[in-house]
Amino acid sequence: MKQAQDISTALNSHPVRIIEPGKRAHAAVALILEEQPDGPNILFIQRSTDECDYWSGQIGFPGGRAEPGDKGPQETAERETREEIGLDLGTATYLGRLNDLVPGGLQIVISCFVYAVDRQPILNLDRTEIARAFWLSVRELNNPARLTRVEFIGRRRQRRFPALRLGDGTEQPLWGITYRLLRNLDKILRGAGKQVRSTCKEQKP
Template identity: 45%
Template sequence: MSQPLPSSWPDQLTRFRQALNPYPPQSKVEPERGHAAVALILRAGAWGAEILYIERAAHPRDPWSGDLAFPGGRIDPTDGGIRQAAERETREEIALDLSGAHYLGALDDIVGAHLPVRVSCCVYGLPEGEALALRPNHEVSHHFYMPLARLRAPGRHIMARIDWNGGLRETPALVLLPSGRPLLWGITYRLTSQFLDRIGHPLPPLTDLSAG
Protein backbone atom coordinates (compact mmCIF):
# COMPACT_ATOMS: atom_id res chain seq x y z
CA MET A 1 0.00 0.00 0.00
CA SER A 2 1.40 3.41 -0.93
CA GLN A 3 2.01 5.96 1.79
CA PRO A 4 -0.31 8.98 2.01
CA LEU A 5 1.17 12.18 0.69
CA PRO A 6 2.12 14.67 3.42
CA SER A 7 0.29 17.95 3.89
CA SER A 8 1.73 21.06 2.27
CA TRP A 9 5.12 22.26 3.48
CA PRO A 10 3.73 25.54 4.88
CA ASP A 11 1.18 23.52 6.87
CA GLN A 12 3.92 21.24 8.20
CA LEU A 13 6.04 24.22 9.22
CA THR A 14 3.06 25.76 11.00
CA ARG A 15 2.53 22.56 13.00
CA PHE A 16 6.20 22.38 13.92
CA ARG A 17 6.21 26.02 15.03
CA GLN A 18 3.10 25.50 17.15
CA ALA A 19 4.58 22.36 18.73
CA LEU A 20 7.83 24.15 19.62
CA ASN A 21 6.30 27.27 21.09
CA PRO A 22 3.77 26.41 23.79
CA TYR A 23 6.34 27.56 26.37
CA PRO A 24 9.82 29.14 26.35
CA PRO A 25 12.73 26.67 25.99
CA GLN A 26 14.39 25.70 29.25
CA SER A 27 17.84 27.31 29.44
CA LYS A 28 20.34 25.83 31.90
CA VAL A 29 22.59 28.66 33.09
CA GLU A 30 25.79 26.94 34.25
CA PRO A 31 28.77 29.34 33.93
CA GLU A 32 31.32 26.56 34.52
CA ARG A 33 30.22 24.83 31.33
CA GLY A 34 31.05 25.91 27.79
CA HIS A 35 28.01 27.02 25.79
CA ALA A 36 27.38 25.91 22.20
CA ALA A 37 24.55 26.44 19.74
CA VAL A 38 23.45 24.12 16.92
CA ALA A 39 20.83 24.20 14.16
CA LEU A 40 18.26 21.46 13.57
CA ILE A 41 17.41 22.06 9.90
CA LEU A 42 14.33 20.65 8.15
CA ARG A 43 13.58 20.45 4.45
CA ALA A 44 10.56 19.25 2.47
CA GLY A 45 11.00 15.68 1.22
CA ALA A 46 8.83 13.51 -1.02
CA TRP A 47 7.16 11.90 2.02
CA GLY A 48 7.44 14.67 4.58
CA ALA A 49 10.04 16.55 6.56
CA GLU A 50 13.70 15.53 6.59
CA ILE A 51 16.42 16.50 9.10
CA LEU A 52 19.94 17.51 8.06
CA TYR A 53 22.83 15.74 9.80
CA ILE A 54 26.57 16.16 9.40
CA GLU A 55 29.41 13.75 10.10
CA ARG A 56 32.24 15.54 11.83
CA ALA A 57 35.73 15.14 10.40
CA ALA A 58 38.19 13.02 12.37
CA HIS A 59 40.45 15.12 14.59
CA PRO A 60 42.44 13.88 17.62
CA ARG A 61 41.67 17.01 19.68
CA ASP A 62 37.93 16.99 18.99
CA PRO A 63 35.87 15.04 21.60
CA TRP A 64 33.16 14.64 18.94
CA SER A 65 35.58 13.51 16.23
CA GLY A 66 33.77 11.45 13.58
CA ASP A 67 30.37 11.75 15.29
CA LEU A 68 27.04 12.52 13.67
CA ALA A 69 25.79 15.95 14.68
CA PHE A 70 23.89 19.09 13.77
CA PRO A 71 25.91 22.01 12.37
CA GLY A 72 26.99 24.30 15.17
CA GLY A 73 29.69 25.12 17.68
CA ARG A 74 30.70 27.25 20.62
CA ILE A 75 29.12 30.67 21.05
CA ASP A 76 31.55 33.53 20.50
CA PRO A 77 31.44 36.76 22.54
CA THR A 78 30.72 38.64 19.28
CA ASP A 79 27.57 36.59 18.58
CA GLY A 80 24.33 38.39 19.32
CA GLY A 81 22.81 35.33 20.98
CA ILE A 82 22.09 31.66 20.55
CA ARG A 83 20.33 32.03 17.21
CA GLN A 84 23.08 34.19 15.73
CA ALA A 85 25.71 31.68 16.86
CA ALA A 86 23.85 28.72 15.34
CA GLU A 87 23.46 30.57 12.03
CA ARG A 88 27.11 31.70 11.94
CA GLU A 89 28.40 28.20 12.64
CA THR A 90 26.11 26.75 9.96
CA ARG A 91 27.48 29.22 7.38
CA GLU A 92 31.05 28.38 8.37
CA GLU A 93 30.66 24.59 8.44
CA ILE A 94 28.43 23.89 5.43
CA ALA A 95 28.04 27.26 3.64
CA LEU A 96 24.29 27.32 4.33
CA ASP A 97 22.79 30.78 4.90
CA LEU A 98 19.77 30.45 7.21
CA SER A 99 18.76 34.11 6.95
CA GLY A 100 16.05 33.16 4.44
CA ALA A 101 14.91 30.05 6.31
CA HIS A 102 11.83 29.81 8.53
CA TYR A 103 12.85 30.06 12.20
CA LEU A 104 10.52 27.68 14.06
CA GLY A 105 11.69 27.91 17.66
CA ALA A 106 14.16 26.36 20.06
CA LEU A 107 14.50 23.17 22.07
CA ASP A 108 15.40 22.90 25.76
CA ASP A 109 19.12 23.08 26.46
CA ILE A 110 20.99 19.79 26.77
CA VAL A 111 23.84 19.41 29.26
CA GLY A 112 26.67 17.02 28.43
CA ALA A 113 26.68 13.85 30.50
CA HIS A 114 30.48 13.52 30.45
CA LEU A 115 31.78 16.82 29.05
CA PRO A 116 31.41 20.31 30.60
CA VAL A 117 29.18 21.76 27.88
CA ARG A 118 25.57 22.81 27.42
CA VAL A 119 24.03 22.98 23.98
CA SER A 120 21.17 25.17 22.77
CA CYS A 121 19.33 24.11 19.60
CA CYS A 122 17.47 26.36 17.16
CA VAL A 123 15.07 24.78 14.65
CA TYR A 124 14.69 25.96 11.04
CA GLY A 125 12.65 24.99 8.01
CA LEU A 126 14.21 25.57 4.59
CA PRO A 127 12.12 27.20 1.84
CA GLU A 128 10.35 24.58 -0.26
CA GLY A 129 11.84 23.82 -3.67
CA GLU A 130 15.06 25.76 -3.09
CA ALA A 131 18.06 23.84 -4.46
CA LEU A 132 20.89 24.16 -1.97
CA ALA A 133 24.40 22.97 -2.76
CA LEU A 134 26.08 22.60 0.62
CA ARG A 135 29.85 23.09 0.76
CA PRO A 136 31.27 21.49 3.92
CA ASN A 137 34.47 22.96 5.34
CA HIS A 138 37.37 21.00 6.90
CA GLU A 139 35.32 20.29 10.05
CA VAL A 140 32.72 18.21 8.17
CA SER A 141 33.37 15.01 6.23
CA HIS A 142 29.82 14.14 5.14
CA HIS A 143 26.23 15.39 5.28
CA PHE A 144 22.83 13.84 4.59
CA TYR A 145 19.10 14.29 5.16
CA MET A 146 17.02 11.74 7.09
CA PRO A 147 13.19 11.59 6.75
CA LEU A 148 11.35 11.78 10.06
CA ALA A 149 9.42 8.61 9.17
CA ARG A 150 12.67 6.66 8.74
CA LEU A 151 13.99 7.90 12.08
CA ARG A 152 11.05 6.10 13.69
CA ALA A 153 11.32 2.88 11.66
CA PRO A 154 11.48 -0.41 13.65
CA GLY A 155 14.99 -1.50 14.59
CA ARG A 156 16.65 1.91 14.25
CA HIS A 157 16.36 2.84 17.95
CA ILE A 158 18.86 0.64 19.77
CA MET A 159 21.01 0.21 22.87
CA ALA A 160 24.56 0.36 21.53
CA ARG A 161 28.10 0.00 22.84
CA ILE A 162 30.08 3.07 21.80
CA ASP A 163 33.87 3.31 21.87
CA TRP A 164 34.41 6.67 23.57
CA ASN A 165 37.39 8.15 25.38
CA GLY A 166 39.25 4.85 25.47
CA GLY A 167 36.39 2.72 26.77
CA LEU A 168 33.00 1.27 25.87
CA ARG A 169 29.79 3.04 26.84
CA GLU A 170 26.33 1.52 26.59
CA THR A 171 23.93 4.20 25.40
CA PRO A 172 20.73 4.71 23.39
CA ALA A 173 21.44 5.41 19.73
CA LEU A 174 19.85 5.65 16.28
CA VAL A 175 21.01 3.74 13.22
CA LEU A 176 20.97 6.30 10.37
CA LEU A 177 23.73 5.00 8.07
CA PRO A 178 24.79 1.60 6.71
CA SER A 179 26.61 -0.93 8.91
CA GLY A 180 30.09 0.18 9.90
CA ARG A 181 29.25 3.89 9.80
CA PRO A 182 28.77 6.08 12.91
CA LEU A 183 25.61 5.85 15.00
CA LEU A 184 23.68 8.88 16.25
CA TRP A 185 24.12 9.12 20.01
CA GLY A 186 24.86 11.58 22.79
CA ILE A 187 23.68 15.19 22.71
CA THR A 188 22.46 15.14 19.09
CA TYR A 189 20.49 11.95 19.76
CA ARG A 190 18.92 13.62 22.80
CA LEU A 191 18.01 16.73 20.79
CA THR A 192 16.53 14.61 18.00
CA SER A 193 14.47 12.64 20.52
CA GLN A 194 13.30 15.87 22.19
CA PHE A 195 12.21 17.32 18.84
CA LEU A 196 10.26 14.19 17.92
CA ASP A 197 8.59 14.19 21.34
CA ARG A 198 7.61 17.85 20.96
CA ILE A 199 5.96 17.29 17.56
CA GLY A 200 4.06 14.25 18.83
CA HIS A 201 6.03 11.53 17.01
CA PRO A 202 8.30 9.98 19.66
CA LEU A 203 10.88 7.32 18.96
CA PRO A 204 9.70 3.69 19.26
CA PRO A 205 10.91 1.57 22.21
CA LEU A 206 14.59 0.67 22.28
CA THR A 207 15.80 -2.54 20.66
CA ASP A 208 18.40 -4.27 22.85
CA LEU A 209 20.78 -5.94 20.39
CA SER A 210 22.52 -7.82 23.21
CA ALA A 211 19.34 -9.70 24.10
CA GLY A 212 19.48 -12.03 21.10
Protein backbone atom coordinates in the same frame (compact mmCIF):
# COMPACT_ATOMS: atom_id res chain seq x y z
CA MET B 1 4.78 25.04 4.48
CA LYS B 2 1.97 23.50 6.53
CA GLN B 3 4.27 21.01 8.29
CA ALA B 4 6.62 23.81 9.30
CA GLN B 5 3.72 25.86 10.66
CA ASP B 6 2.51 22.91 12.73
CA ILE B 7 6.00 22.30 14.11
CA SER B 8 6.46 26.00 14.91
CA THR B 9 3.12 26.07 16.74
CA ALA B 10 4.09 23.02 18.79
CA LEU B 11 7.53 24.39 19.65
CA ASN B 12 6.25 27.79 20.68
CA SER B 13 3.44 26.38 22.82
CA HIS B 14 6.00 24.41 24.84
CA PRO B 15 7.99 26.11 27.65
CA VAL B 16 11.68 25.96 26.78
CA ARG B 17 14.19 24.94 29.44
CA ILE B 18 17.05 27.43 29.18
CA ILE B 19 20.21 26.65 31.14
CA GLU B 20 22.55 29.50 32.00
CA PRO B 21 26.11 28.35 31.23
CA GLY B 22 27.73 30.08 34.18
CA LYS B 23 31.36 28.97 34.07
CA ARG B 24 30.59 26.25 31.54
CA ALA B 25 31.16 26.60 27.81
CA HIS B 26 28.14 27.23 25.57
CA ALA B 27 27.53 25.72 22.13
CA ALA B 28 24.57 25.89 19.77
CA VAL B 29 23.37 23.82 16.82
CA ALA B 30 20.77 24.14 14.06
CA LEU B 31 18.19 21.42 13.37
CA ILE B 32 17.15 22.05 9.76
CA LEU B 33 14.01 20.55 8.21
CA GLU B 34 12.95 20.25 4.58
CA GLU B 35 9.23 19.70 4.06
CA GLN B 36 8.15 16.68 2.00
CA PRO B 37 4.68 15.20 1.32
CA ASP B 38 5.34 12.12 3.48
CA GLY B 39 7.05 14.06 6.28
CA PRO B 40 10.11 16.27 6.59
CA ASN B 41 13.73 15.46 5.96
CA ILE B 42 16.37 16.47 8.51
CA LEU B 43 19.87 17.70 7.67
CA PHE B 44 22.77 15.96 9.42
CA ILE B 45 26.52 16.38 9.24
CA GLN B 46 29.36 14.02 10.01
CA ARG B 47 32.37 15.67 11.56
CA SER B 48 35.80 15.15 10.06
CA THR B 49 38.18 12.76 11.77
CA ASP B 50 40.45 14.66 14.15
CA GLU B 51 42.11 13.00 17.13
CA CYS B 52 42.09 16.35 18.93
CA ASP B 53 38.31 16.78 18.52
CA TYR B 54 36.05 15.20 21.17
CA TRP B 55 33.26 14.94 18.56
CA SER B 56 35.53 13.48 15.86
CA GLY B 57 33.63 11.48 13.22
CA GLN B 58 30.28 11.79 14.96
CA ILE B 59 26.89 12.44 13.36
CA GLY B 60 25.19 15.64 14.44
CA PHE B 61 23.77 19.00 13.43
CA PRO B 62 25.80 21.97 12.20
CA GLY B 63 26.92 24.16 15.06
CA GLY B 64 29.69 24.81 17.53
CA ARG B 65 30.94 26.86 20.46
CA ALA B 66 30.00 30.44 21.15
CA GLU B 67 32.50 33.16 20.36
CA PRO B 68 32.84 36.49 22.20
CA GLY B 69 31.24 38.42 19.34
CA ASP B 70 28.05 36.33 19.28
CA LYS B 71 24.98 38.16 20.59
CA GLY B 72 23.44 34.92 21.85
CA PRO B 73 23.22 31.16 21.21
CA GLN B 74 20.95 31.53 18.18
CA GLU B 75 23.52 33.75 16.51
CA THR B 76 26.15 31.13 17.40
CA ALA B 77 24.11 28.41 15.67
CA GLU B 78 23.60 30.57 12.58
CA ARG B 79 27.24 31.64 12.37
CA GLU B 80 28.55 28.11 12.81
CA THR B 81 26.11 26.75 10.21
CA ARG B 82 27.29 29.36 7.74
CA GLU B 83 30.95 28.61 8.45
CA GLU B 84 30.65 24.81 8.46
CA ILE B 85 28.28 24.10 5.56
CA GLY B 86 27.88 27.44 3.77
CA LEU B 87 24.17 27.79 4.57
CA ASP B 88 22.80 31.22 5.49
CA LEU B 89 19.91 30.55 7.85
CA GLY B 90 18.70 34.09 7.24
CA THR B 91 17.01 32.61 4.16
CA ALA B 92 15.35 29.84 6.22
CA THR B 93 12.23 29.98 8.40
CA TYR B 94 12.92 29.97 12.12
CA LEU B 95 10.50 27.60 13.90
CA GLY B 96 11.57 27.58 17.55
CA ARG B 97 13.96 26.30 20.18
CA LEU B 98 14.42 22.97 21.94
CA ASN B 99 15.36 22.47 25.58
CA ASP B 100 18.99 23.12 26.43
CA LEU B 101 21.06 20.04 27.26
CA VAL B 102 24.13 19.39 29.38
CA PRO B 103 26.00 16.24 28.25
CA GLY B 104 26.98 13.98 31.12
CA GLY B 105 30.53 14.54 32.28
CA LEU B 106 31.10 17.64 30.14
CA GLN B 107 31.18 21.26 31.24
CA ILE B 108 29.16 22.61 28.32
CA VAL B 109 25.57 23.67 27.62
CA ILE B 110 24.08 22.78 24.20
CA SER B 111 21.28 24.90 22.71
CA CYS B 112 19.33 23.84 19.60
CA PHE B 113 17.35 26.05 17.22
CA VAL B 114 14.95 24.62 14.62
CA TYR B 115 14.63 25.95 11.06
CA ALA B 116 12.80 24.96 7.87
CA VAL B 117 13.83 25.31 4.23
CA ASP B 118 11.51 24.82 1.26
CA ARG B 119 14.11 22.87 -0.73
CA GLN B 120 17.51 21.28 -0.16
CA PRO B 121 20.06 24.09 -0.56
CA ILE B 122 23.45 23.80 -2.21
CA LEU B 123 26.00 23.40 0.57
CA ASN B 124 29.66 24.40 0.68
CA LEU B 125 31.33 22.26 3.34
CA ASP B 126 34.38 23.29 5.32
CA ARG B 127 36.24 20.00 4.87
CA THR B 128 38.55 20.68 7.78
CA GLU B 129 35.53 20.33 10.07
CA ILE B 130 32.81 18.51 8.11
CA ALA B 131 33.32 15.22 6.26
CA ARG B 132 29.84 15.11 4.73
CA ALA B 133 26.31 16.46 4.97
CA PHE B 134 23.20 14.43 4.21
CA TRP B 135 19.42 14.40 4.60
CA LEU B 136 17.41 11.66 6.28
CA SER B 137 13.64 11.34 6.21
CA VAL B 138 11.71 11.32 9.45
CA ARG B 139 9.96 8.18 8.20
CA GLU B 140 13.30 6.36 7.95
CA LEU B 141 14.43 7.63 11.34
CA ASN B 142 11.20 6.31 12.86
CA ASN B 143 11.92 2.79 11.59
CA PRO B 144 12.14 0.58 14.74
CA ALA B 145 14.68 -1.64 12.96
CA ARG B 146 17.12 1.29 13.18
CA LEU B 147 17.19 1.24 16.99
CA THR B 148 20.40 -0.04 18.54
CA ARG B 149 22.82 0.77 21.35
CA VAL B 150 26.42 1.96 21.33
CA GLU B 151 29.12 1.37 23.91
CA PHE B 152 31.15 4.31 25.12
CA ILE B 153 34.18 4.06 27.37
CA GLY B 154 34.21 7.09 29.63
CA ARG B 155 36.77 8.23 32.13
CA ARG B 156 35.48 5.94 34.87
CA ARG B 157 33.42 3.19 33.25
CA GLN B 158 31.93 1.79 30.10
CA ARG B 159 28.34 2.73 29.32
CA ARG B 160 25.74 1.85 26.69
CA PHE B 161 23.56 4.48 25.03
CA PRO B 162 20.53 4.29 22.71
CA ALA B 163 21.32 4.99 19.06
CA LEU B 164 20.07 4.74 15.49
CA ARG B 165 21.73 2.69 12.77
CA LEU B 166 22.32 4.60 9.55
CA GLY B 167 22.70 3.29 6.00
CA ASP B 168 23.40 -0.43 5.92
CA GLY B 169 24.34 -0.43 9.59
CA THR B 170 28.10 -0.23 9.04
CA GLU B 171 28.19 3.57 9.22
CA GLN B 172 28.75 5.66 12.33
CA PRO B 173 25.51 5.45 14.36
CA LEU B 174 23.53 8.47 15.46
CA TRP B 175 23.58 8.78 19.24
CA GLY B 176 24.38 11.04 22.17
CA ILE B 177 23.34 14.68 22.09
CA THR B 178 21.86 14.43 18.60
CA TYR B 179 19.71 11.46 19.62
CA ARG B 180 18.52 13.33 22.73
CA LEU B 181 17.63 16.43 20.71
CA LEU B 182 15.59 14.35 18.26
CA ARG B 183 13.75 12.72 21.14
CA ASN B 184 13.11 16.16 22.62
CA LEU B 185 11.52 17.31 19.35
CA ASP B 186 9.52 14.09 19.10
CA LYS B 187 8.17 14.50 22.63
CA ILE B 188 7.04 18.07 21.97
CA LEU B 189 5.28 17.15 18.73
CA ARG B 190 3.60 14.12 20.27
CA GLY B 191 2.41 16.23 23.18
CA ALA B 192 0.93 18.74 20.75
CA GLY B 193 -0.87 15.95 18.89
CA LYS B 194 0.85 16.65 15.58
CA GLN B 195 1.13 14.08 12.84
CA VAL B 196 4.60 15.27 11.86
CA ARG B 197 6.92 13.54 14.32
CA SER B 198 10.65 13.56 14.66
CA THR B 199 12.22 10.27 15.64
CA CYS B 200 13.64 8.07 18.36
CA LYS B 201 11.01 6.01 20.09
CA GLU B 202 11.81 5.15 23.68
CA GLN B 203 14.20 2.24 23.96
CA LYS B 204 14.41 0.08 27.05
CA PRO B 205 17.86 -0.68 28.50
